[in-house]
Amino acid sequence: MGISVSHISKSYKAVKALKDISFEVKAGELFGLIGPDGAGKTTLFRILTTLLIANEGTATVANFDVISDYKNIRKSVGYMPGKFSLYQDLTVEENLDFFATIFGTTIEENYDLIKDIYVQIAPFKDRRAGKLSGGMKQKLALCCALIHKPKVLFLDEPTTGVDPVSRKEFWDMLKRLQQKGITILVSTPYMDEAALCDRIALIQDGKILEIDTPQAIVKHYPKQIYNVRANNTYQLIKALNTYKHNHSTYPFGEFVHYTDSRLNFNPDDLVRYLESKKLSNIEIEKTNPTIEDTFMELAK
Amino acid sequence: MKNNKVIQVEGLTKIFGDFAAVNAITFEVNKGEIFGFLGANGAGKTTAMKMLIGISTPTSGKANVAGFDVHKHAEDIKKNIGYMSQKFALYDDLTVKENITFFGGIYGLSRKRIKEKSAVLIEELGLEKVANKLVGALPLGWKQKLSFSVALLHEPKIVFLDEPTGGVDPITRRQFWEMIYKAASEGTTVFVTTHYMDEAEYCDRVSIMVNGKIEALDTPKRLKEKFKVDHMNDVFLKLARG
The missing domain is CATH 3.40.50.300 (P-loop containing nucleotide triphosphate hydrolases)
Structure with missing residues (x-):
């Protein structure tokens, strides 16, 4: 040992x-x-x-x-x-x-x-x-x-x-x-x-x-993470943080890592919500967790 | 000087003996921009930054910061910028409130203004419970957020951040960047150095210094395209390794 x-x-x-x-x-x-x-x-x-x-x-x-x-x-x-x-x-x-x-x-x-x-x-x-x-x-x-x-x-x-x-x-x-x-x-x-x-x-x-x-x-990361991007990152973070189904929102390089609290999450709902917050060029796609995602989820 | 250029640098050079620590760098930074100033240890970042904040006189070249010439009006630059680094931030043996009052005083804010600012700042950072505690007793992440706010007390045109998030936990690091985004969205220019390459991606534009020269300057997206890589880390490795 x-x-x-x-x-x-x-x-x-x-x-x-x-x-x-x-x-x-x-x-x-x-x-x-x-x-x-x-x-x-x-x-x-x-x-x-x-x-x-x-x-x-x-x-x-x-x-x-x-x-x-x-x-x-x-x-x-x-x-x-x-x-x-x-x-x-x-x-x-x-x-x-x-x-x-x-x-x-x-x-x-x-x-x-x-x-x-x-x-x-x-x-x-x-x-x-x-x-x-x-x-x-x-x-x-x-x-x-x-x-x-x-x-x-x-x-x-x-x-x-x-x-x-x-x-x-x-x-x-x-x-x-x-x-x-x-x-x-x-x-x-x-x-x-x-x-x-x-x-x-x-x-x-x-x-x-x-x-x-x-x-x-x-x-072991418990959720599906989505890479989200829009025309204005600061406004995007604010909008995601105030979304009622938000589980976590963290900026990650050129994207924002977002997880949703619902099991049956449909990204289209999020697109509509973000559009209602005057954001444009919205992209949402699945991504894999990193050690840092895991750390933040456990430390929450 | 055009209104939207808050930093204009042309051929800026600093020579120590026969060593050019900063070798004729040229760039501009716009109002409200988040500008990442990257480079390996020893590439000349700190020397360049010292000239821009008016505490080191250039050997040659021009620089205009917040509307003032670094050669002639270094003192005016100091009044019009904010500065924080991981090493020098706040006084550990003063309380949160005392630090705010002290720095407010240094920057010539009135007592009334300091009182108002202090209340807003403590509330925004959620520091009500520790306002009368010594700063030395706070966790590093809180200290760094507080010292960033203190660097903005006098509403400077530009804030210089020298590795502001070193060693800070990942959640606080992100909260810190939200504060940076907020300051930038309100028109403050942010000039920041970091060794975290994911943070480089948060910047509007980044420059990468290698051996005293700026070898790359563009948006993170265009730099990644140019070097045909997926991450800023790889851009950095390619450039700094030659």
């Missing part, structure tokens, strides 16, 4: 950050924790990396208990926090060397594991970490988290604020690491990244909404 979490709860004074969380990550799995800021993702990461103690529940990482065996966990996991946490005054190479030494290893010994990533920052190896661009910092942090060849890798929002191109490159890197046998738990607020994981947990307000493969999660 890569990670096992059983009935974990954690409160900060009056705030319940995590409420009875349970899930398991298999060895070698790429598991995604998908949820917005404040969902409790970072608290969970800190508990699993033995930096924080839960109020209730138990958890193991690489078969070590987070309380009684915390020293072994620290030796066998890599953790890349959401906030850049390397030494800004040390150079790229010094940071890497520092982390290798702390874990009793050398850069040479595990160079294979980081090679693909390190070659991209190697031209800047004498630059101080604080002077690197965001994308470079992220790559260096990943190298430092990998330098002791961890069994389990924790990545807390590695792609937040990162542009789509760099995000795609980062996920390609994760896939390659997974092929080398590393179990990966990664969190992200970007719903489109969920599809790149083996399994995901949707999390909001400290509670897990659902756990499954990305494919199964969208299959």
Whole structure:
């Protein structure tokens, strides 16, 4: 087992950050924790990396208990926090060397594991970490988290604020690491990244909404979604939101995703209603749900 | 300046040392338009935006924002625009009401006007119960909606939004965009950067910056046709990867 979490709860004074969380990550799995800021993702990461103690529940990482065996966990996991946490005054190479030494290893010994990533920052190896661009910092942090060849890798929002191109490159890197046998738990607020994981947990307000493969999660969506388009998107959203049979209305790229509360919904009725609201060029067609649709339906 | 052009940029350039962070960009934004300003990290978006909001002087080129020249009247630009970003928004250790009063004061609104605006804004956002709570205690999504409203307090001609929805949950993200649509429908120009490509589709037009230059500028629909793809994400990947 890569990670096992059983009935974990954690409160900060009056705030319940995590409420009875349970899930398991298999060895070698790429598991995604998908949820917005404040969902409790970072608290969970800190508990699993033995930096924080839960109020209730138990958890193991690489078969070590987070309380009684915390020293072994620290030796066998890599953790890349959401906030850049390397030494800004040390150079790229010094940071890497520092982390290798702390874990009793050398850069040479595990160079294979980081090679693909390190070659991209190697031209800047004498630059101080604080002077690197965001994308470079992220790559260096990943190298430092990998330098002791961890069994389990924790990545807390590695792609937040990162542009789509760099995000795609980062996920390609994760896939390659997974092929080398590393179990990966990664969190992200970007719903489109969920599809790149083996399994995901949707999390909001400290509670897990659902756990499954990305494919199964969208299959469980309870309604037929329609793509709706008209000449004025803002007026369209307002009209749909005030339609008496509206179940949900969310803008989605160039369309609005609409679901109807009736079982025998006829799109022609909606066209007539929208026309009565002075909208024109109305298009309505069936579409498939995405992870984001599912998340919003569950979070409603 | 023609009436309906609220931003006019011509050959705008910023050079740091021997590096052209912004390399002769030219574009225009219309009144009431939602204009998406996209680009990879490091493409020069922030540098360009800083010049447009009057806090960085261009090395060369022209820009007129809200009727004022960025070279000569940077201070007037600041009074006539609103600005919010994910990083700088509101003061966490002031209450909701105090933040509104503070920013209203900064923009020179009268006490009476601030009081009126404050009441309307708190009601519209449904913040009655937390009006006297510290902003730091609010969920991120609420903060972002509040700071957008605060950026509009002085009824600016243009509002600049720098990644306003990063990390915000999907439902709140959409409510935020409804606020953007509303502002635009009332004639406010919205200039917005985002890393969510579905949000790029909500814009009337988008520009994509690559290495300091604007490599594409059109409606999302026409850009997708031009690059023969179904999503803005693919347009972005094609352009930014060369």
